[in-house]
Amino acid sequence: MKTPPFVGWRRSSTPATPQNLSHSTSSSTYSSSTSTSSRRSAARSVADALVACFAPPEPEKSSSYVSNDYSNASSSSSQKRRSTNRSIYGSSNTSTGTRESGNVKFSMAEILKATRNFSPSLKVGQGGFGTVYKAVLEDGTIVAVKRAKKIMYDNHLGVEFQSEVQTLERIEHLNLVKFYGYLEHEDERILVVEYVPNGTLREHLDCKNGNILDFASRLDVAIDVAHAVTYLHMYTDHPIIHRDIKSSNILLTENLRAKVADFGFARLAADTESGATHVSTQVKGTAGYLDPEYLQTYQLTDKSDVYSFGVLLVELVTGRRPIEPKRELKERLTARWAMKKFSNGEAILALDPRIVRCPANNFAMEKIFELSLQCLAPHRKSRPPMRQCAEILWSIRKDYKELLTSNI
Numbered sequence: 062m063k064t065p066p067f068v069g070w071r072r073s074s075t076p077a078t079p080q081n082l083s084h085s086t087s088s089s090t091y092s093s094s095t096s097t098s099s100r101r102s103a104a105r106s107v108a109d110a111l112v113a114c115f116a117p118p119e120p121e122k123s124s125s126y127v128s129n130d131y132s133n134a135s136s137s138s139s140q141k142r143r144s145t146n147r148s149i150y151g152s153s154n155t156s157t158g159t160r161e162s163g164n165v166k167f168s169m170a171e172i173l174k175a176t177r178n179f180s181p182s183l184k185v186g187q188g189g190f191g192t193v194y195k196a197v198l199e200d201g202t203i204v205a206v207k208r209a210k211k212i213m214y215d216n217h218l219g220v221e222f223q224s225e226v227q228t229l230e231r232i233e234h235l236n237l238v239k240f241y242g243y244l245e246h247e248d249e250r251i252l253v254v255e256y257v258p259n260g261t262l263r264e265h266l267d268c269k270n271g272n273i274l275d276f277a278s279r280l281d282v283a284i285d286v287a288h289a290v291t292y293l294h295m296y297t298d299h300p301i302i303h304r305d306i307k308s309s310n311i312l313l314t315e316n317l318r319a320k321v322a323d324f325g326f327a328r329l330a331a332d333t334e335s336g337a338t339h340v341s342t343q344v345k346g347t348a349g350y351l352d353p354e355y356l357q358t359y360q361l362t363d364k365s366d367v368y369s370f371g372v373l374l375v376e377l378v379t380g381r382r383p384i385e386p387k388r389e390l391k392e393r394l395t396a397r398w399a400m401k402k403f404s405n406g407e408a409i410l411a412l413d414p415r416i417v418r419c420p421a422n423n424f425a426m427e428k429i430f431e432l433s434l435q436c437l438a439p440h441r442k443s444r445p446p447m448r449q450c451a452e453i454l455w456s457i458r459k460d461y462k463e464l465l466t467s468n469i
């Protein structure tokens with residue numbers, strides 16, 4: 062197998078060897094033309110055995126007041142910043158977000174200045190973790206400030222926050238949201254990360270900005286996400302399981318390239334060599350994306366992310382959410398419905414109606430569904446590793462582009 066070139070970046074201090082995979086179309090050993098029919102029939106034979114994924118309800122999103130009294134907010138906390146070989150404001154390459162990521166503690170004063178005292182006008186989102194603000198640091202870097210809800214901290218965020226920080230500070234990849242720093246001060250838990258300006262993948266699939274995400278862009282997004290998750294899974298010392306791959310955690314750049322966000326649930330994978338896996342005390346993740354085997358065994362492996370990625374692929378092709386409660390019963394679980402269509406040779410009926418029907422789109426749709434089916438295998442052993450998903454997607458994109466040009 063040809064090793065793809067590295068175009069992403071990673072911290073030189075971290076001895077990672079994951080494949081920071083290229084955005085460019087790369088060749089791979091996957092042969093879509095020769096093995097298609099056998100793969101498809103094998104894939105279809107397990108289609109009916111697809112186990113639907115049921116998950117516990119999402120945690121309640123309660124809003125909670127977090128004290129705004131920062132009279133003691135330490136400017137001294139900036140002195141507590143861990144010493145790095147660069148200054149917090151000295152490492153910026155430009156004033157608009159190419160600043161290096163790293164392990165940096167922020168002071169409350171800096172956060173308040175950057176967010177103009179958490180001005181509601183700068184609020185860009187609200188999630189299970191808390192509120193997200195668009196903010197500008199003193200050096201001009203535009204960042205997203207994620208302010209945790211107090212209730213999260215009271216319950217379990219102490220662990221979650223540390224988990225997120227420890228994970229974020231160790232990873233760096235073109236398709237992962239960059240980590241700039243954090244603040245822990247009294248009741249406040251704040252993360253400062255790269256601001257990604259173009260909304261979430263879910264918003265694009267919902268056409269919130271009025272534009273339909275075309276098929277080529279959806280394929281690129283799938284590849285970007287596959288690269289990011291491959292990087293996490295292949296992280297040398299401690300492979301990382303994301304645990305919450307979903308369309309609302311995929312942020313898009315102005316060029317519609319994807320960045321995977323939200324490592325709040327991330328866990329370092331256990332010793333994969335020995336086959337040991339992380340045993341959770343609590344199921345985490347999002348309804349509709351959860352690996353059925355994880356739900357049954359509480360054993361978390363990298364293949365749980367592969368399952369969620371399979372759900373995401375179906376979402377990209379159909380445009381539908383993983384769970385569509387308002388639809389008739391047989392269409393409510395999108396993955397099951399779409400895989401059934403695929404196995405019956407009617408995949409085209411599951412293609413997002415807003416996507417143009419043409420030979421290239423129809424071909425790529427079939428191939429992506431075929432991959433989804435493998436990712437959604439009820440047993441994790443039958444699912445491909447994430448790196449293989451990326452390779453298959455490159456191959457699909459290569460053939461897709463050839464078909465597009467040959468049909469002009």
Ligand SMILES: Nc1ncnc2c1ncn2[C@@H]1O[C@H](COP(=O)(O)OP(=O)(O)OP(=O)(O)O)[C@@H](O)[C@H]1O
Pocket residue numbers: 185186187188189190191192193205207238254255256257258260261309310312322323
């Ligand atoms: N880095 C970022 N750049 C730009 N916008 C962001 C960024 N991170 C989050 N947002 C916006 O804030 C919203 C909430 O993000 P957040 O990560 O808090 O959600 P969440 O906690 O992952 O939600 P959930 O609990 O459903 O997973 C996102 O949907 C997005 O619109």
